[in-house]
Amino acid sequence: MADKSQEKNLDNEVPLEKKLDDLYKLIDGIEVALFTTRRADGQLVTRPMQVQRRTAGTDMWFVTNVESHKLEELATDPHVNCGFYKDRTREWVSVSGTARVTQDRRIIHELYQPDWRAWFGDEGGERDGGPDDPRLALVLVEADSVIYSKQDRPTPLVLFEVAKAMVTGNPPKVADQRTLGDAELKKAGTLDTPRPSNA
Numbered sequence: 001m002a003d004k005s006q007e008k009n010l011d012n013e014v015p016l017e018k019k020l021d022d023l024y025k026l027i028d029g030i031e032v033a034l035f036t037t038r039r040a041d042g043q044l045v046t047r048p049m050q051v052q053r054r055t056a057g058t059d060m061w062f063v064t065n066v067e068s069h070k071l072e073e074l075a076t077d078p079h080v081n082c083g084f085y086k087d088r089t090r091e092w093v094s095v096s097g098t099a100r101v102t103q104d105r106r107i108i109h110e111l112y113q114p115d116w117r118a119w120f121g122d123e124g125g126e127r128d129g130g131p132d133d134p135r136l137a138l139v140l141v142e143a144d145s146v147i148y149s150k151q152d153r154p155t156p157l158v159l160f161e162v163a164k165a166m167v168t169g170n171p172p173k174v175a176d177q178r179t180l181g182d183a184e185l186k187k188a189g190t191l192d193t194p195r196p197s198n199a
Helices: 004-009 016-030 069-076 105-111 116-120 155-168 182-188
Strands: 032-038 044-050 060-065 079-086 091-102 136-150 176-180
Touching: 016 079, 016 091, 016 136, 016 176, 016 182, 032 060, 032 069, 044 060, 044 069, 060 105, 060 116, 069 091, 069 136, 105 136, 136 182, 176 182
Parallel strands: none
Antiparallel strands: 032 044, 032 079, 060 136, 079 091, 091 136, 136 176
16 A cells, blocks of 8 residues: 555556656666666665667666676576666656566667677677677566656746645655556557567
């Protein structure tokens, strides 16, 4: 059950298209997620990862190194969370889902960006950070649930709401908090997205 402040900000009476449009703008505007996995001992681990592409639905592609610990963690438990936060507006997104790892060269070539070389380095031969580097892998996060907070009120109105809450004791309405469940995410669809052939 949501607490009073959450209830005050809940805004799920908007059409799915509007929810998705606002969600996409937030993810595309923030780009870097705090990507959380679970180690074999049960401990959670979070690291920053940049979204390489958001699909036509709510799923997201990330690039990683096959030698990183996160792949061991995903092999043990593929459930992940991707958190996004926009400091200036205090908007945020939380995407819970299941991760699939692939080294499908067709998809890697399609998503490849030259700046990946900076993160992988040139170790000589094929290990040059290019699209055929055997260290490159993609992680597809297939969303199971999404919750986000969208701020579309002017700052003076937000400050007024907070001041009013301090006087009245009632939680302020400062943002629109929305959820997307399984049925809505399925409806959003990912039909136009390349899928890993070995996932």
